Amino acid sequence: LAKTTQPISMDSYEGQEVNITCSHNNIATNDYITWYQQFPSQGPRFIIQGYKTKVTNEVASLFIPADRKSSTLSLPRVSLSDTAVYYCPYVSSNTGKLIFGQGTTLQVKP
Amino acid sequence: DAGITQSPRYKITETGRQVTLMCHQTWSHSYMFWYRQDLGHGLRLIYYSAAADITDKGEVPDGYVVSRSKTENFPLTLESATRSQTSVYFCASSESQRAPYNEQFFGPGTRLTVL
Numbered sequence: 049l050a051k052t053t054q055p056i057s058m059d060s061y062e063g064q065e066v067n068i069t070c071s072h073n074n075i076a077t078n079d080y081i082t083w084y085q086q087f088p089s090q091g092p093r094f095i096i097q098g099y100k101t102k103v104t105n106e107v108a109s110l111f112i113p114a115d116r117k118s119s120t121l122s123l124p125r126v127s128l129s130d131t132a133v134y135y136c137p138y139v140s141s142n143t144g145k146l147i148f149g150q151g152t153t154l155q156v157k158p
Numbered sequence: 159d160a161g162i163t164q165s166p167r168y169k170i171t172e173t174g175r176q177v178t179l180m181c182h183q184t185w186s187h188s189y190m191f192w193y194r195q196d197l198g199h200g201l202r203l204i205y206y207s208a209a210a211d212i213t214d215k216g217e218v219p220d221g222y223v224v225s226r227s228k229t230e231n232f233p234l235t236l237e238s239a240t241r242s243q244t245s246v247y248f249c250a251s252s253e254s255q256r257a258p259y260n261e262q263f264f265g266p267g268t269r270l271t272v273l
Contacts, residue, residue: 080257091248091264092201097257135200143208144189144255145216146262148201 052136057153066123068152070136073117078141081112081119086133086151095134096121123154131156160184164249164265172273177236179268181249189252190232191262192216192224194245201248207232208255239272246270 053071060066072081080099084092096103096110098119103110109122123130133153137146162183171177181190192204193216203216205224213224221243223235232251236243246269250262 080260082257082260084262089267091250091267092262093264094261097261099257139257139260141256143206143214144252144260144262145191145203145206146201147203147217148193150198150200 051147052138052149054134054136054149054152056150057155059155059157060126061157062127063125066126066130066154066156068121068123068134068136068154070119070121071117072119072136072138074138075116076141080139080141081110081116082137082139082146083108083110083119083121084135084137084146084148086135088132092135092148126154126156128156128158130154162249162251162263162265164247164268166268167266168269170271170273171239173239173241175239177239177270179234179236179247179249179270181232181234181265183230183232183249183251183263185251185253185263186229187251187253187263188229189255189260189262190226191250191252192222192232192234193248193250194218194243195248195267196245204234204247236270239270241272244270244272 082097086092133151135151249265253259
């Protein structure tokens, strides 16, 4: 079963840039790379998606190398409200299914 | 209200009882999904549906039944609840299975406790 791998937890301080990496060893040619964010007691929320190179939106940037075997989610100047779990689920391009791992718990400290 | 809603938000039941969790979306999205989230396991896909009357199993379907007679509704039924089904259940929907329209929108969740 295709899946992704990411660190279990990370700590940061307010104002720092945070980079969370994800391994996509089994990614297929047509698969996109997607990241979700989840706050306590809420459902996950889509952050960003890309196929290759770099994608940026108002929340984050996503860096994808040429071989697409990994990705890096970059959060600029984090604040306490960015404390959450970040997921890079495997996304099936055929069915749309998301296969989540345990995610990366980001703790932002003052 | 526009969006995706789940009901009930909290439910306590007893072992062996049948329980149905409701999910409703107002976007007419084709795809709908049910996940459960347990400590230490992240989110796991139970069932999904590509359209009305089309459903398929996910990672952990045992003990659950789904139906989708209307595009906007996707109920999840626990036919005979067990303690191991105590969890938080999330429903989600998406317009398509193909990027960039495959963003999934999640409901607020239902916290189910089976005693």
